Structures are given as structure tokens and as C-alpha cells.
Amino acid sequence: MIGEFALPPGLVMLLGGAFVPLLGERWRSAGVLLLASLSLVIFCLTPGGTYGQFPFLGVAVTAVRIDPLSNLFGLVFHFAAILAAIFAWHLRDWRQQTAGTIYAGAAIAACFAGDLLTLFVYWELTAIASVFLVWAGGTRQAYRSGMRYLIVQVGSGVLLLSGVVIQYVETQTLDFVSMTPASGVFSLGPLLILIAIGIKAAFPLLHNWLQDSYPQSTPSGTVYLSAFTTKLAIYALARGFPGTEALIWIGCAMTLFPIIFAVIENDLRRVLAYSLNNQLGFMVVGIGIGSQLAINGAVAHAFCHIIYKSLLFMSMGAVLYRVGTVKATELGGLYRSMPWTTGCCLIGAGAISGFPLLSGFISKSMILSAAGEAGLFWVWIILLVASAGVMEHSGIKIPFFAFFAHDSGKRPPEAPLHMLVAMVIAAGLCVLLGIAYPLLYRGLPHQATYQPYTVAHVITQLQLLMFAALAFVFLMKTKRYPAEQRAINLDTDWIYRQALPTLVAGFRIVLGASDRFVRNSAVRLIVAAIQLVKSWFDEHALFGRPWSSGTMTFWAGVLLASCLLLYYWTD
Amino acid sequence: MSMKRTKRHGLDVGNSDGLPRSGGDWFARPANIQRFIYGLYFVCAVLVLADWVYEDPHPYFAVEKIYAFQAWFGFAAFVVIVYLGKLLRLIVRRPEDYYDR
Numbered sequence: 001m002i003g004e005f006a007l008p009p010g011l012v013m014l015l016g017g018a019f020v021p022l023l024g025e026r027w028r029s030a031g032v033l034l035l036a037s038l039s040l041v042i043f044c045l046t047p048g049g050t051y052g053q054f055p056f057l058g059v060a061v062t063a064v065r066i067d068p069l070s071n072l073f074g075l076v077f078h079f080a081a082i083l084a085a086i087f088a089w090h091l092r093d094w095r096q097q098t099a100g101t102i103y104a105g106a107a108i109a110a111c112f113a114g115d116l117l118t119l120f121v122y123w124e125l126t127a128i129a130s131v132f133l134v135w136a137g138g139t140r141q142a143y144r145s146g147m148r149y150l151i152v153q154v155g156s157g158v159l160l161l162s163g164v165v166i167q168y169v170e171t172q173t174l175d176f177v178s179m180t181p182a183s184g185v186f187s188l189g190p191l192l193i194l195i196a197i198g199i200k201a202a203f204p205l206l207h208n209w210l211q212d213s214y215p216q217s218t219p220s221g222t223v224y225l226s227a228f229t230t231k232l233a234i235y236a237l238a239r240g241f242p243g244t245e246a247l248i249w250i251g252c253a254m255t256l257f258p259i260i261f262a263v264i265e266n267d268l269r270r271v272l273a274y275s276l277n278n279q280l281g282f283m284v285v286g287i288g289i290g291s292q293l294a295i296n297g298a299v300a301h302a303f304c305h306i307i308y309k310s311l312l313f314m315s316m317g318a319v320l321y322r323v324g325t326v327k328a329t330e331l332g333g334l335y336r337s338m339p340w341t342t343g344c345c346l347i348g349a350g351a352i353s354g355f356p357l358l359s360g361f362i363s364k365s366m367i368l369s370a371a372g373e374a375g376l377f378w379v380w381i382i383l384l385v386a387s388a389g390v391m392e393h394s395g396i397k398i399p400f401f402a403f404f405a406h407d408s409g410k411r412p413p414e415a416p417l418h419m420l421v422a423m424v425i426a427a428g429l430c431v432l433l434g435i436a437y438p439l440l441y442r443g444l445p446h447q448a449t450y451q452p453y454t455v456a457h458v459i460t461q462l463q464l465l466m467f468a469a470l471a472f473v474f475l476m477k478t479k480r481y482p483a484e485q486r487a488i489n490l491d492t493d494w495i496y497r498q499a500l501p502t503l504v505a506g507f508r509i510v511l512g513a514s515d516r517f518v519r520n521s522a523v524r525l526i527v528a529a530i531q532l533v534k535s536w537f538d539e540h541a542l543f544g545r546p547w548s549s550g551t552m553t554f555w556a557g558v559l560l561a562s563c564l565l566l567y568y569w570t571d
Numbered sequence: 572m573s574m575k576r577t578k579r580h581g582l583d584v585g586n587s588d589g590l591p592r593s594g595g596d597w598f599a600r601p602a603n604i605q606r607f608i609y610g611l612y613f614v615c616a617v618l619v620l621a622d623w624v625y626e627d628p629h630p631y632f633a634v635e636k637i638y639a640f641q642a643w644f645g646f647a648a649f650v651v652i653v654y655l656g657k658l659l660r661l662i663v664r665r666p667e668d669y670y671d672r
Contacts, residue, residue, distance in 0.1 A: 264656045336596055384648065388652065463641040464644065488666075489663040489664055497670055
């Protein structure tokens with residue numbers, strides 16, 4: 001690009017998405033793919049640097065910043081958008097295609113936002129565009145879940161904007177740089193920004209919008225959703241809060257609690273949503289540790305994660321597309337008729353579990369090593385437990401219950417060709433990243449000298465994974481592994497879906513009753529008063545009955561005499 | 572897929588440990604499943620024995636020097652996670668239409 005001007009990466013998709021509905025139905029899928037590819041080409045041709053500084057309402061705004069940190073996120077977001085566009089080739093629904101394109105474009109543009117204000121604009125755009133993907137599920141549950149999703153996401157945006165305004169007032173700058181306080185005590189601006197990011201990154205207790213909404217979308221909608229929002233938050237966290245110690249423990253909690261929910265969840269796309277939450281935990285821990293190795297690990301893990309998580313959501317999307325459900329209780333034995341989908345799912349499962357030669361291994365081990373180098377023993381232990389947990393729900397449960405396990409008798413046809421193409425490319429990338437890892441390491445924000453394939457690394461990792469698999473066999477053989485059940489599990493969404501509405505309903509009953517009591521009492525009081533006064537003016541009562549003129553004259557005389565006496569005394 | 576084939580497979584419902592008993596495919600034969608599991612035992616045994624032949628040049632923590640630490644740790648962690656799941660299910664399990672009633 002020439003001089004001081006460059007197109008913000010992603011803008012082609014962001015604006016082009018608006019024209020997608022104008023294309024004919026047959027050309028729309030191609031248009032979506034073309035926009036994503038074109039955006040990737042423009043992105044690759046744009047050199048690093050900051051572009052587009054201009055004054056806006058008296059504030060100096062920077063539109064675009066391209067540096068190593070944003071570069072990797074932008075690159076993998078483009079990959080995800082292209083994979084999702086191929087996977088969604090069958091769509092004949094302009095709303096999803098438009099929403100998906102604009103959503104991906106906004107997420108990419110957000111990575112390259114030059115300052116906090118531009119970040120906010122794209123941040124809100126991702127929220128608004130993506131909710132249409134949740135609603136595309138088409139059910140009443142999807143509609144209501146989308147509403148909850150929208151409230152949470154826009155809420156995050158409002159918090160972000162509040163934080164940005166306070167930050168601007170205090171520091172007179174909109175620069176999006178590290179806001180980690182040296183003293184460890186946050187001032188209000190950065191704190192609000194951190195909470196806004198925390199909502200999108202699905203921090204513990206702020207997480208449940210993710211498991212609530214993602215499984216409600218369409219097969220391809222969830223592939224789009226899984227890639228962008230949460231990783232945008234990880235990017236923002238790596239940019240704004242590296243080395244914030246609290247993040248280590250927040251991340252640890254995030255790696256642990258979802259794996260327990262994942263064990264008992266029946267909806268396999270919800271299992272993947274819990275798994276996604278757990279993976280984000282690894283990245284948050286890395287950002288919290290904040291060393292060069294840890295930040296590299298977090299960024300590399302986000303990169304690899306987007307691809308293998310897309311792959312897993314694609315394989316479950318293909319099952320949903322063919323069978324109409326992804327409930328573990330309804331599935332089983334699908335490998336017979338969907339062997340390619342099974343194979344791709346197994347590669348994704350291996351990658352997320354961290355098997356050597358696949359992408360998860362070369363990124364997750366960096367975070368574990370960073371915890372080790374920092375001497376954080378308990379963090380290291382927790383991440384090991386979490387790794388065994390990943391093996392449980394993503395490595396074994398997802399492929400086992402969908403494609404093997406007991407035979408459900410279902411023989412759906414193999415996934416359509418375009419879905420297989422997307423899955424095979426994603427699986428290929430998982431293998432490529434696992435083997436040709438220096439390609440990724442070269443692009444990391446800090447100089448990387450890390451060596452993932454040492455004998456010790458490979459053997460200890462295989463020990464962990466294989467003995468976890470052995471534990472699964474042991475629990476299955478001894479009938480101790482919990483059977484899948486047609487049920488749902490409560491999570492924190494229970495608070496706002498059940499507890500608060502019940503509380504409000506109860507409050508309204510109490511309030512209504514007390515309101516009625518107060519009103520009725522007041523009415524009764526007034527009626528009684530009127531009755532009383534009425535009785536005084538009755539024709540036989542004191543004021544109502546006819547009085548003789550003699551009595552009147554007497555009392556008038558008494559009144560006059562009293563006045564006279566009063567005047568006399570007061571003088 | 573022909574109906575006949577579907578029916579044949581429809582009948583071979585897996586046994587209680589979730590593994591299918593019979594069928595025409597490789598994974599459907601119990602003997603092959605057993606072979607697969609023996610393979611897993613073998614790999615596990617090799618991995619444990621491998622701890623004799625190499626030394627971790629820079630262990631971060633003392634526990635890593637315990638023999639085959641990550642092997643038994645992985646096994647134990649997996650079992651604990653599954654049992655915690657079972658425990659959690661007692662608390663949070665609800666009928667599927669819980670929120671729609």
C-alpha cells in the first residue's frame with residue numbers, strides 16, 4: 001500500500017458482506033468464499049505499521065495497526081473464515097451468509113484496530129453480526145438464547161466503552177497498549193476494560209453465554225461462532241493485560257470447571273463449547289504468566305486452537321446436518337457410513353489433546369513449559385489435570401460416542417463433498433502445524449527458541465495421554481463410566497433463566513399483595529371517615545339537626561364575649 | 572445403505588460396556604476391539620519402560636523425577652475427573668425440557 005494509507009484488513013469482508021444478499025442464490029456461496037480469499041490476499045500485501053491517523057471529535061484516532069501480535073490472529077481468522085465459507089457452501093440462506101461474512105470481517109478488523117475506540121466499534125459489530133448466526137438455528141430456544149447472547153455481548157461493549165472513556169479522561173490517550181498496573185491494583189478504566197474482555201473470553205461465572213448459544217446455531221453457524229469472538233478477546237487480553245497475575249488463577253479455574261461439565265453433557269456441540277472454554281483457560285494462563293515464552297505459547301495455542309476447534313465443530317456439524325441431532329444418546333456407530341468425517345474428527349481430537357505430530361502439542365507444551373520455568377508448581381499441576389480432561393471430553397468422548405460406542409443403527413450418508421473438503425484442509429493444517437512448527441514459531445510476537453520435540457516432552461506427554469486412555473478403558477470395562485443420559489445440566493445460566501425470574505415473580509406477588517393491602521386499607525379508612533362525617537350531619541346528629549334561634553343567639557354571644565376577653569388580656 | 576444392512580446392524584446393540592459385540596466391520600468385532608485394547612496396554616507398558624532409558628535434562632519440579640510420573644498422574648486425573656462429573660450430575664441434572672416448561 002502506498003504512503004500512509006492502507007485498507008484495514010477485513011474491511012473487504014465487512015463492507016462486501018452487505019452486498020452478499022444482492023448476489024443470486026447460486027453465486028452467493030462463491031461470493032462469500034471470494035470475499036474471504038480476497039481479504040486474505042489484501043492482508044498479505046499490506047506491510048506492518050500504523051495507518052490512518054485522523055482527528056475525530058477532537059480526539060486523535062488511529063484506524064489500523066499491523067504488528068506481529070495482530071498479524072497471527074488476523075492470519076488465522078482469515079483461515080477460519082475461508083474454511084467456514086467452504087463448509088457452508090450448501091447454504092441457501094442470505095442472512096447466515098451475510099452475517100457470517102460481516103462477523104468474520106469485523107473480527108479481523110478488530111485485531112488490527114489501531115486504538116481502543118476503533119476496537120470498540122468492531123467489538124460491537126462482531127456482537128451484532130454474530131447474533132444472527134445464533135438466531136439462524138430457527139427454533140424458539142435459539143431465538144431466546146440469541147436474545148440472552150445479544151444482551152451479554154452488547155453489555156460487554158458498553159463496559160468496554162465506559163472503560164475506554166474513563167481511560168481517555170485519565171490518560172488523554174486512546175492507545176491500546178499494556179494496561180497491566182505495576183502495583184497490581186487496577187484503576188477503574190482498565191478494570192472495566194478487563195471485565196469487558198473477560199465476558200467475551202468466557203471467564204468463570206461470565207462464561208455461560210458460550211455454552212448457551214453456540215449449540216443452538218446451525219451446523220455451519222457454530223463453525224463461524226467458535227472461531228472469532230472468544231479469540232478476539234484472547235488477542236485483546238494479550239495486548240492489554242500481559243503479565244496480570246490474577247489471570248493465571250482465572251485461567252486455571254477456566255481450564256478445570258468446564259472439563260467436569262463436559263463429562264456429563266449429552267449435546268456433543270455443547271461438550272465442544274465447554275472444551276472451547278477449557279482451551280481459552282490455557283491461553284489466559286499463558287497471558288497471565290506474561291513471560292516471552294508464555295505469551296508466545298498463548299498466541300500459538302490460539303492459532304492452532306482455532307483450526308482444530310473449527311475442525312471438531314465441522315465434524316459435529318456434519319453429523320448434525322446428516323442425522324439431525326448431536327446428542328450422544330442418539331448417536332453411535334456412525335463410522336461405518338461416515339468414515340471420512342470420523343477420520344477428520346479423530347485428527348481434530350488428537351490435535352486438541354496434544355498428541356505429538358499434531359498442532360496442539362507444539363503450542364500447549366509451550367504454556368506448560370512457561371509455567372514450569374516460572375516455578376509455578378500448582379499451575380503446572382492444574383494444567384496437567386486439564387490436559388487429561390481434554391483427552392477425556394475432546395479426545396475420547398466426542399469421537400467415541402458419535403462414531404463408535406454402541407451402534408445406534410443410524411446409517412447416514414457421508415458428509416457432502418464441500419464439508420469434507422473443509423474438514424480435510426483443516427485436518428491437513430493440524431498435521432502441518434504439528435510437523436512444520438517453525439513456520440508458526442517464526443511469526444510469534446517474541447523471538448522463539450523453543451524446542452517442542454525433545455525426548456522428555458514427547459514421552460511424558462504420551463504417558464499422560466495413553467494412561468488417560470487406559471483409564472477410560474478401565475472405567476468402561478468395570479462399568480464405572482457414567483452413561484450418557486437424555487438430560488440437561490444446570491450452569492450459571494440457571495441464575496438468569498430460572499432463579500432471577502422466579503425471584504422477580506415472587507417479588508411481584510409479594511409486592512402486589514402488599515400494594516393491594518395498602519390500597520384497600522386506605523380505601524376502607526376513607527370510607528369509614530366519610531361515614532363518620534356523614535353521621536355527624538345526619539338530620540338527628542349534632543350538626544345536622546335543626547337548632548332553635550335562642551341557642552344560636554346564646555352561642556354567638558358567648559363567642560363575642562370570648563373575643564372581647566382575649567383582646568383585653570393580650571393588651 | 573440398504574434396509575437389510577441397516578436392520579442387521581440395528582440388531583447388534585452393543586453390550587453394557589458400550590462396545591459392540593458383532594458385525595461385519597473391523598471395529599464391530601469384539602476380537603478386534605480386544606486387539607486394540609491389547610495394543611493400548613502394550614504402548615502403555617513401553618512408555619513406562621521408556622523412563623529407564625532417557626533422562627529429562629531439565630526437570631522443572633522434583634515430582635517429575637518420580638518414576639513415570641505423568642503416566643500414573645494421567646490415569647489418576649482421568650478417574651478423578653470422571654468421578655467429579657458423576658458427583659456434579661447429582662446436583663445439576665435436570666429433565667431436557669426444564670427451561671421450556
